Each structure stands twice: as structure tokens, then as C-alpha cells.
Amino acid sequence: MMRTWTLSALFALCGLFVATGLVLSGSPGEGAALLLMFVLLAVMHSPLVFPMSLSAPEAQRRSAVDGRPIVYWRPGCTYCLRLRFRLGRRSRQLHWVNIWQDPDGAAAVRAANEGNETVPTVVVTGRSHTNPDPSWVREQLPSSL
Known part of the structure; x- marks a missing residue:
């Protein structure tokens, strides 16, 4: 069961790390946009679709x-x-x-x-x-x- 969510979890975690880095470096807008993109990728590659x-x-x-x-x-x-x-x-x-x-x-x-x-x-x-x-x-x- 966990294997089906692995790719989605990786997309979400990568997005979180990248967005956090951008927010901490002073680019909250870019961080939010990238986080949204990674979350959409996570959903598209999940069993939810x-x-x-x-x-x-x-x-x-x-x-x-x-x-x-x-x-x-x-x-x-x-x-x-x-x-x-x-x-x-x-x-x-x-x-x-x-x-x-x-x-x-x-x-x-x-x-x-x-x-x-x-x-x-x-x-x-x-x-x-x-x-x-x-x-x-x-x-x-x-x-x-």
C-alpha cells in the first residue's frame, strides 16, 4: 500500500524543501508557486486521480x-x-x-x-x-x- 504513495510523497517533500528554501531566502511568492506545482504533481501521480x-x-x-x-x-x-x-x-x-x-x-x-x-x-x-x-x-x- 505504501508503495503507491511513494512518488506522491517524494514530490510533496521536494516541493516543501524547495519552497522553504525560497521563503527563507526572501522569495515567498516563488516558494508558494513552486510548492503549488509540486503538490499538483503529487496529486497527479497519486492513486486519487x-x-x-x-x-x-x-x-x-x-x-x-x-x-x-x-x-x-x-x-x-x-x-x-x-x-x-x-x-x-x-x-x-x-x-x-x-x-x-x-x-x-x-x-x-x-x-x-x-x-x-x-x-x-x-x-x-x-x-x-x-x-x-x-x-x-x-x-x-x-x-x-
Whole structure:
């Protein structure tokens, strides 16, 4: 669980140190601006940006019932962020599995990617697609949603 927040914590701490140095050297405005930038980076790379993660078995069970794709992701992955932001609100219609929180999810990604934990890996009707185009993923969503 802690691993998912490591990058966010590092961004926040670095921002705090840099901002403190700037404030102490007489530049409070620059310090505040840099702190805000680092906090935004921390939030963007945190699990907060993504819909709630499920376990891999639960995501597979739900996908079998409703036909929605499963997205295996991890915090800090720029390609996962790209997919999440390009999908917008529709990203909530997917089943998201954080491979840093779920060993079964990490194993599923390794099985689909020749032993590598390459994300995002999207599974649609049992078939894996590594780092697919967000518009293609949007087309895979059931139209009745």
C-alpha cells in the first residue's frame, strides 16, 4: 500500500524543501508557486486521480458479467495518466486494477506481456492490449452505458 504513495510523497517533500528554501531566502511568492506545482504533481501521480481499484479476481468477475474492459495500471505511469485523462468521465466505466496493490493483477500483466509489468494493459473479452490508444478503449465500452 505504501508503495503507491511513494512518488506522491517524494514530490510533496521536494516541493516543501524547495519552497522553504525560497521563503527563507526572501522569495515567498516563488516558494508558494513552486510548492503549488509540486503538490499538483503529487496529486497527479497519486492513486486519487484514478477510479477506485479492484482486486484482479473481482475485476475479472465484474467484467465477465457486464462486458466492461479491465485496465491494469500503477501510480506514476505517464501512459496510465494519459489513458485516464483522455477517457475523462468514461474512465469510471472501466474496471481499474492497481498492480502495486494487487499481486494477482501484477501476475496477470506479466502473463500478458512476456514477464514484464508493462502498463496500462487493457483486457477486453479476455484479450490483452498493451498501451492501447484511448480512443480505441473508448470504442470498447458497451454502448448501453
